Every structure is written in structure tokens, then in C-alpha cells.
Amino acid sequence: GYAVNTMAPPYQPSSVRPAEEGNAAWADPADPRVMPPQTYATIGDRLSAKGVDWAWYSGAWQYALDHRDTGAVPDFQYHHQPFNYFANFAPGTAARARHLRDAGVGDDPATNRLLADIDAGRLPAVTFYKPQGNLNMHAGYADVESGDRHVAAVIEHLQRSPQWANTVIVMTHDENGGWWDPVAPPAGDRWGPGSRVPALVIAPFAKKGYVDHTFYDTASILRFISRVHGLAPLDGVAARDRALTARGQTPPGDLTAALDLA
Template sequence: YYLVNNYGPAYNADGTAVDVKQHPYTLPPQTLPNIGEAMSKAGVSWKYYIGGLKRGGAQHSGANDTWCSICNPLQYSKNIMTTALRNQIVDVSEFYRDAQNGNLPEVSFVRPYEPYSGHPANSAVSAYEYFVLSIANNVISRPDLFASTAIVVTLDEGGGYYDSGYIQPLDFFGDGTRIPMLVISPYVKPGKIDHVYSDHGSILKFIEKNWNLAPLSPRSRDNLPNPIAAPDNPYVPTNGPSIGDLMTLFDFANKQSSPPLIIPGGI
């Protein structure tokens, strides 16, 4: 069967196994390949920065209000949580420290503290915007760092009950309704709205394209080809199912001058 609800990971943040007697809604350890394993095998450095963690990989005291265990996909993985790769999962505060010290890895995944997640139950969109602002400005303010960086900002779910846009049948699970994505980089085409059909798997394709990595598995979405647009509708691929690799957003031959810090809008 396919699980379609929020079951907890098999491991605690420190790598110990979850007691399923106390937490019955827990998935068993997962062994499907993931992008963390793939990058490590290829020698590509990475970290998963998540709010509510402290050094050593344990939740800090009072983390219930800031921590979201189901928001760390790598915490489900046996090959991550029972090996030294678990040390690549750190608190989001270390992102700022690593940026300041020039120690950011080649690929950073950044997940906010739960009150800044934008989730309607315990956060707000404005809180998520503020968090994105802090991450982006921290990088933009360091020209040497920003010169080789692409910041991909996205969400994990849609914001309404209706979407008039084309939704592609990719596989058994969908695709789902559209969500926003923003890319901040000195190499993006200024003001461009990309019409290439993409989804979250496109971020994996971007990483794999940039570092010459193979798809994760024979059946994962990163195997899908890049879309060929229909002449009458650029959003609808003629070779579906297909998803983009985000490369159409960039013009690597024409670096833009570094933008100023992002200033939050006002009324």
C-alpha cells in the first residue's frame, strides 16, 4: 500500500530508533536511495539545516514548538541515520555560522524553525517570508559567496482548492496543484517567468545536472526527460510525462551585477 498521511520517521534526531510502542504511527526504516547518499558517494558536500536541532543531532529542550520531525526526509533513511552521514543534519543556526566562516557545503537544504514554516496551523506566510529574507540576505551580503550560489525558494504544498493551470499526470501519485518557486542568483535571467513544467523532482534534476550525478533509481522522477513545449501552450509538454531541470532559468554567460539586499515590502 501507499502511505498518504504524516507518519513519523523510524529514527530520533540523534539516530536512535523510535519506540513504536509509544509512537505507533511510525514508518519502518526506509532504504530507498536518496540525494544525500548520492552526493556523498560522488564527493559532493552537503548539509541539511533544520530548525530545532543542536550539535550532536539531538533535539534541544523545548523543541516541541520549533521542531518538525516529519519535515526532515533524511530522518526516515536507514543509510543516513545509522551512519556518519547523520552528522550532515544540523541546526539551521549553523547555516549562518557556516556562511560567515566560508564553510557552506556545495549543496545546502534549509528548513526553518516550525514557527517560521508558513504552515497555517502554527505559523504565517509572512513568518516564512521573513525567514527566506534572512537566508537570502545573509548570502547576498557576501559577494564572493553569492557569485557561485543559486537559492531555490519553494513550498511543500498548495494554497487553495482550485488551480486553473495544467497539471501533468506524472506517475501514480500525480502531479499536484501548482506551488510558487523563486530562484535568486546572479545568473538568473532578470525578471524571467519560466514556463517549463517543473515539480519538486526538478530540484533533484538540477543537482544531478550540475554535478553530473545519475538519477536516484530507475523509477524516480528524476529519470523523466526535460519537457518539449507545445507550440500553442508553453506550459504543456508534448513529451509528457516530463519535468524540467531548472537550467532554463539561468544564463551562465551573462552574470548580473550583485543585487542589493532584499527589502521586505510595506503597505
């Protein structure tokens, strides 16, 4: 089967409360808004199987666990936490404790643990970061100016970090930074592509002033990680590539065209 649009994660923090007298670390599994725990392999599973350290940092994660209402600030987005939908990262597992990390709140390394880890040079080889909701530039509940300031702060910390020489940043925007796209998407299937999502590739060896017109999708980031670390392709990415090839279309790229790897 499949799920469409916003489904709540099965584990806390979740927009659905625990069942009365149920497991306090779970969302109520009887609620139809709750996605059942998923069991297929994620990019995290692939990295772990290869012995590559990784982490998902989430802004205001612990705050959301401690507060039922996260308010306009930090406005935690429960459904933006992909690994919180998977049984391998259920509460109480060693994988959850190691890989799903609270980034804290705000732009200060004293309160934002991602920035503290950047400054200390202790980021894992593959690091994902989802800022707290009020900083993600989503039209309607977040503003672009606050998000821009936060993105600039994170990038500046990375450029000063001892890990910068070997770092590639791939930055995407939530909801395109707005609701509208003046260009029609290319032909695809019923799942997309949808409106374009801006992406910036920032690295010491990124092509300077280069606009890449390669066809990408959001799984291109996963393709890039898989290529760099020699991972087996994820089932869903491989299936999509096969389907496009069968229709005579070129599968999306893996971001390397934006980098000078000579």
C-alpha cells in the same frame, strides 16, 4: 509498498516516542505511524558517492531532541526531515554526524547556525535548509509575514557571503503558502501533480524578471543537482521520467531554463 500522508520518521527527533526500555534514539518501531528505515539511494547518497560535500540544515533540530514539546515556537515539524527516514543516516552513523545539521533557532547568526556558516563562507557545495515550523509559512500554524522576514534574512546573508558568486538559491513554499490553487493541475498519475508550489530561483546569473513556464515538479530540484554534479539519476526520478515519456508527455525540466548559463 508505499506510504501516504504523514508518517513519523524511525529515528529521533520523531513525533513518536521511543519504545519503553527500547533504543532512546529511535521511534517505537511497533507503532503503526512509524515508517520503517528506508534503504534506497537518496540525493545525499549520490552526492557522497561522487565526493561532493553536502548538508541538510534543520531549524530547531537540536531543540526538538532536547524537548518533547516544541510548542508554537519553534514548532518543529518531525515529518519534514527526509534524511531522518533512511538507514544510511541512522543515529550513530558517520553520515548522520556529517550531513544532518542543527540550524539552531531564529534569525540571529548567534543562534541560527546556518546563517553563521553562510557568513563564514563554509556552506557545502549542496545545502538544503528547512526552517523551523513557525517560519515555514504553512497555512494554519505559521504566518506568511514571519516566513517572509526569515526568507529575506537568509537571502541577504547569502548575497553578502563570500560564496555568493557561485550560488543558486531554489526556494519553495510549504503548502503553496495557503490551501488553494486557482489553476487545475495537469494530468498525471494517482500521486499527482497536485496543487502548484511556488518556486523562486535566485542567483547572480538567474534570468532577471523572468517567469519560467517550463513544466517542473518538486524532483526538478534533484534533477538540477544531478545535472550540475554529474550524478546518476535517482531511481524514482528516472522511473517517473520513463513513465511520462511512455505516455507521450515531456518529463519535467531541471531548472536550467531559469538561468543564464552562457
